[in-house]
Amino acid sequence: MRTVLYPGSFDPLTNGHLDLIDRAVKLFDKVLVAVAVNSDKSPLFSMDERVQLIKEVCAHYHKVEVVSFTGLLVEAVVMYQADAVLRGLRAFSDFEYELQMAFMNRSLNKNCETIFMMPNERNSYVSSRMVKEVARLGGNFAQYVPERVKDAIQKKLTAGEVS
Ligand code: PNS
Numbered sequence: 490m491r492t493v494l495y496p497g498s499f500d501p502l503t504n505g506h507l508d509l510i511d512r513a514v515k516l517f518d519k520v521l522v523a524v525a526v527n528s529d530k531s532p533l534f535s536m537d538e539r540v541q542l543i544k545e546v547c548a549h550y551h552k553v554e555v556v557s558f559t560g561l562l563v564e565a566v567v568m569y570q571a572d573a574v575l576r577g578l579r580a581f582s583d584f585e586y587e588l589q590m591a592f593m594n595r596s597l598n599k600n601c602e603t604i605f606m607m608p609n610e611r612n613s614y615v616s617s618r619m620v621k622e623v624a625r626l627g628g629n630f631a632q633y634v635p636e637r638v639k640d641a642i643q644k645k646l647t648a649g650e651v652s
Contacts, residue, residue, distance in 0.1 A: 492519040493604065494571035496562050498617065499524050499539050500532040501638045502546060505615040508608035509577045514552045521569050522547065524557040533621055533645060546635045563598040573602045579613045625651045 493513055499506060499522070513520045524539050534542065540555050547553040558565035566574060574594065576587050591603035607613070615633045623630045624642050631639045645651050 490518040491516075491573075492521060492569070492571045493517040493573050493575045494521045494523050494566055494569055495575040496523040496525055496558070496565065498527050498532065499543060500617050501534050501539060501620070501634065501641065502543050503612075503615050503617055503620055503634050503638070504632075505577065505579065505608045505612040507546065507635060508612045509575065509606055510547060510550065510553060512606050512608075513575055514550050518552065520550070520553045520575075521571060522553060522555045523562075523565055523569070524555065525562070526557065526559045533651060534641070538641070542638055542641055545637050561597065563594050563601050566594075566598065566601055573604045575604050575606060578605045578607050579616075621651065 493516075495510065495513060497506065510520060510522065522543050524536060524543065526536055532539070536557050540557055543555045547555065556565075556569065558568075562574065565571075574591075576591070578584060578587060587603075587605065594601045594603060620630050620633050620642070623633075624646060630642065634642065642651070
């Protein structure tokens with residue numbers, strides 16, 4: 490049984506993330522979406538909210554499990570017995586950071602392999618950060634996120650929590 494761990498901040502899950510999950514379920518027996526507690530960022534959605542949103546959006550994928558992790562990614566890989574880490578490459582600009590991260594993870598654990606996949610071109614410019622910015626500035630962000638995530642962002646906007 491082949492398990493891939495797909496880590497990220499997912500603040501929030503976008504159509505780009507979903508595109509990658511959809512591709513991964515076709516290649517792996519199990520896809521573990523691993524939501525990171527990233528101390529560098531002050532997230533719009535709490536850890537529990539992010540996990541819950543992904544669970545709801547991915548409910549129809551029987552191969553997908555959603556987990557959270559703190560600390561090092563390589564430790565999560567060992568804990569969840571994943572065979573590889575999955576990361577998305579949207580543009581050339583992603584590559585340098587992703588390559589560094591993959592090398593660092595493999596230097597921390599020589600068995601930690603990283604697999605890169607590309608989303609559909611129409612999702613290649615979509616990022617959580619930009620979705621939040623478009624939402625905050627009153628633009629139409631619905632086309633970049635799943636319906637359930639759109640509703641959740643809308644709720645945060647109404648509550649004045651998107652700053
Ligand atoms: O969605 P993101 O913000 O690009 O995800 C980045 C993430 C969470 C995958 C990365 O920051 C991470 O792996 N954090 C865990 C801490 C860690 O292991 N750092 C050392 C490897 S660079």
